Amino acid sequence: xxxxxxxxxxxxxxxxxxxxxxxxxxxxxxxxxxxxxxxxxxxxxxxxxxxxxxxxxxxxxxxxxxxxxxxxxxxxxxxxxxxxxxxxxxxxxxxxxxxxxxxxxxxxxxxxxxxxxxxxxxxxxxxxxxxxxxxxxxxxxxxxxxxxxxxxxxxxxxxxxxxxxxxxxxxxxxxxxxxxxxxxxxxxxxxxxxxxxxxxxxxxxxxxxxxxxxxxxxxxxxxxxxxxxxxxxxxxxxxxx
Amino acid sequence: xxxxxxxxxxxxxxxxxxxxxxxxxxxxxxxxxxxxxxxxxxxxxxxxxxxxxxxxxxxxxxxxxxxxxxxxxxxxxxxxxxxxxxxxxxxxxxxxxxxxxxxxxxxxxxxxxxxxxxxxxxxxxxxxxxxxxxxxxxxxxxxxxxxxxxxxxxxxxxxxxxxxxxxxxxxxxxxxxxxxxxxxxxxxxxxxxxxxxxxxxxxxxxxxxxxxxxxxxxxxxxxxxxxxxxxxxxxxxxxxx
Numbered sequence: 001x002x003x004x005x006x007x008x009x010x011x012x013x014x015x016x017x018x019x020x021x022x023x024x025x026x027x028x029x030x031x032x033x034x035x036x037x038x039x040x041x042x043x044x045x046x047x048x049x050x051x052x053x054x055x056x057x058x059x060x061x062x063x064x065x066x067x068x069x070x071x072x073x074x075x076x077x078x079x080x081x082x083x084x085x086x087x088x089x090x091x092x093x094x095x096x097x098x099x100x101x102x103x104x105x106x107x108x109x110x111x112x113x114x115x116x117x118x119x120x121x122x123x124x125x126x127x128x129x130x131x132x133x134x135x136x137x138x139x140x141x142x143x144x145x146x147x148x149x150x151x152x153x154x155x156x157x158x159x160x161x162x163x164x165x166x167x168x169x170x171x172x173x174x175x176x177x178x179x180x181x182x183x184x185x186x187x188x189x190x191x192x193x194x195x196x197x198x199x200x201x202x203x204x205x206x207x208x209x210x211x212x213x214x215x216x217x218x219x220x221x222x223x224x225x226x227x228x229x230x231x232x233x234x235x236x237x238x239x240x241x
Numbered sequence: 242x243x244x245x246x247x248x249x250x251x252x253x254x255x256x257x258x259x260x261x262x263x264x265x266x267x268x269x270x271x272x273x274x275x276x277x278x279x280x281x282x283x284x285x286x287x288x289x290x291x292x293x294x295x296x297x298x299x300x301x302x303x304x305x306x307x308x309x310x311x312x313x314x315x316x317x318x319x320x321x322x323x324x325x326x327x328x329x330x331x332x333x334x335x336x337x338x339x340x341x342x343x344x345x346x347x348x349x350x351x352x353x354x355x356x357x358x359x360x361x362x363x364x365x366x367x368x369x370x371x372x373x374x375x376x377x378x379x380x381x382x383x384x385x386x387x388x389x390x391x392x393x394x395x396x397x398x399x400x401x402x403x404x405x406x407x408x409x410x411x412x413x414x415x416x417x418x419x420x421x422x423x424x425x426x427x428x429x430x431x432x433x434x435x436x437x438x439x440x441x442x443x444x445x446x447x448x449x450x451x452x453x454x455x456x457x458x459x460x461x462x463x464x465x466x467x468x469x470x471x472x473x474x475x476x477x478x479x480x481x482x
Contacts, residue, residue: 017455020261026451030430053432089451090458097450104352108345109446118447119454158457159450182460183453185446189271191294199456201449205350205426206359208442209338209400210267210330212424213360214258215440216399217331219423 015088021062027052028059029085036078044075096123098157098181100172101164102132102142105187109163110137123155128168145175152179159183166190173200256329262303268293269300270326277319285316337364339398339422341413342405343373343383346428350404351378364396369409386416393420400424407431414441 017025031051035043045063049056063069063076066084070076086092097120099106110125125142127133135142143151151157160176162169162184169188176184177198184200186192189207192200258266272292276284286304290297304310304317307325311317327333340351343366351366366383368374376383384392392398401417403410403425410429417425418439427433427443435441 022452022455023448025455026445026448027432029451031432051432088458089455090461091451091454093454093458095450095454095457104349108349111345112446115447115450118451120447120450159453183457185449185453191268191272191292197460199453199460201453203444203446203449204267205353205444206356206361207264207267208426208444209336209356209361210270210332210359211263212400212426212440212442213332213334213336214263214266214330216336216424217329217334219438219440220331 015065015067017065017088021065024052024054024058024062025085025089027054028062029082029089032078032082032085036082040078042075043078045070048076091119093119095120095159096155096157097121097159097161098124098126098148098152098155098176099161099163100126100145100148100176101162101168102127102135102137103163103165106163107137109161110140120159122161123157124151126151128164145172148175149179152176152181157181159185161185161187162192163187256306256308258306258329262306265293265295265299265303266326266330268295269303270323270330273319273323273326277323281319283316284319286311289317332360334360336361336400337396337398338362338400338402339365339367339389339393339396339417340402340404341367341386341389341417342403342409342429343368343376343378344404344406347404348378350402351381361400363402364398365392367392369405386413389416390420393417393422398422400426402426402428403433404428 028048031048032043035048035051045056045060049059052059060070063081066088068076068081068084097115099110099122102110102125106125106127110122115122122140125137125140126145126148127142128145130144132142133144158181160173160181160183162172162176164172166188169186169190170192173184173186173192173194177194182198184192184194184198186200186202187204189204194200269289272289273284275292276289286297286301290300293300301311304322307329309317309322309325338356338361340347340363343351347366347368351363356363363381366378366381367386367389368383369386371385373383374385399422401414401422401424403413403417405413407429410427410431411433414425414427414433414435418435423439425433425435425439425441427441428445430445430447433441
C-alpha cells in the first residue's frame with residue numbers, strides 16, 4: 001500500500017497516473033508476459049482483465065492513461081502493450097536495492113528470486129548487529145550499517161528495503177535518504193517521515209490480516225451463503241512448496 | 242493490495258465501506274493506539290491524519306462512513322474511535338490462521354510476532370515436503386498438507402496464508418477453500434481463482450518494487466529537485482535489528 005505520494009506536476013513527457021493505476025500496471029504486465037509465453041499476439045480487454053484479476057472497465061480506463069485503447073474486434077497488441085507498460089514503469093533500467101535488517105524477514109527477502117527476474121538486484125545487505133555482519137547469504141555478505149553511505153554510492157543504489165524492528169526504522173530511513181536513496185519499501189509497522197522527493201511504500205502484514213478480518217466479519221454479519229465446494233479429489237497430489 | 246472484492250449488498254447492520262477505506266482503518270487504529278498510550282484522550286483530524294500518514298480530508302471522509310464526525314474544536318474521542326474501528330474490523334473476535342508453505346518466507350511469517358499482538362494467531366503450519374514435516378517452529382510443528390481439512394475444522398481456522406511457489410498456489414487455495422477457509426492472504430505472484438464468498442488479498446514484493454521503479458523513473462524524467470539532507474550526525478548510534 002502507498003504510504004504517501006510525492007506531489008509533482010506532470011511532465012509533458014510523462015503521464016500523471018493515478019496511484020491506483022500505477023499499482024495495477026505490474027499486474028497487467030505479469031499477465032501480458034504469461035499471454036506472450038503462451039503464444040498470444042493480441043488479447044481482449046476482458047481476457048486481460050480476467051488474467052490480471054480486475055474488472056475490464058477499470059483495465060480499459062487504466063490503459064487509456066497510457067494512450068492505449070486497443071483495436072475494436074481485435075483487442076490489445078500484447079508485445080506493444082508490454083513495451084508501453086515497461087517504459088512507463090522504467091523497467092528498462094536495471095535498479096539496485098539495499099536491504100537493511102537481516103532478521104527472519106530480511107533473510108527471506110535476500111533469498112527471494114522474484115526480484116532478479118523482474119529487473120531488480122539486491123546489491124547489498126546491512127545490519128547493525130556485529131553478530132550478523134560477515135554472514136554470507138547467496139552471493140552477498142552482510143555489511144555493517146556504518147558502511148551504508150559508501151556502498152550506496154559505489155553500487156548506485158536507489159531503492160532501500162527496511163526490514164528492521166519498528167524502533168530502528170526511522171533512523172535507518174534517515175540514513176538511507178542521507179546516502180542518496182530516493183525510494184523506500186518499508187516492512188516495519190510504522191509511518192516514516194521522509195523529505196519531499198523520496199517515495200515510501202509500506203507492506204504491513206498485520207494490516208493485511210485486519211483487512212481480511214473485516215471481510216470475515218462482514219460475511220458473518222451479512223450471512224452471505226458461502227458455497228462449499230466438494231473435496232476436489234486431488235487431495236493426494238504432490239503440491240511442492 | 243486487493244485482488245478482488247466479493248460483491249455483497251450492504252447489511253443494514255453493517256456499513257458498506259469502500260475497499261480503500263477498509264485498507265486505511267488499520268492504519269488509523271495503530272495511530273490511535275499510540276496516541277492512547279501517550280495519554281491523549283482526543284485528537285484532531287489533522288493530528289490523526291499525520292500520525293497515520295494520510296491527508297486529513299481523506300481521513301474525515303473515511304471516518305464519516307463509520308458515523309464518526311468528531312466534535313468541532315475538540316476532535317475525535319480516541320477511546321471511542323478505537324472501539325468503533327475495532328468493531329467494524331471484527332477484531333473483538335480472535336481469528337486463527339493456517340500458514341501453507343514453510344520455505345524462507347513461511348519461516349519468517351511463522352516467527353512474526355506482529356500477528357498475535359493484533360488478535361490473530363497462527364494455529365497451524367503446513368507443507369507438502371516430507372522433509373519439512375515435523376520441524377518445530379516456536380510452539381508449532383509443521384504438518385503435512387494432507388492433514389489440512391482436519392486441522393482447519395478442529396482449530397476453527399478461517400484465514401489461510403499461502404507462501405508456496407506459484408505452481409502450487411492455486412491447488413493450495415482449492416484445498417483451503419474446500420476445508421472451509423473463507424479468507425486468503427496470497428504471497429505467491431499469481432491470481433487465484435476462488436468461489437464467491439471467499440476473499441483474497443495479495444502481497445507481491447516484486448509488484449511493490451515495480452511501483453517504486455515507476456516513481457524513480459518519474460523523478461528522473463521530471464527532474465524534480467531532491468533535497469539531499471546533510472548527514473544527521475547520528476551515524477554512530479546503535480540501531481538494532
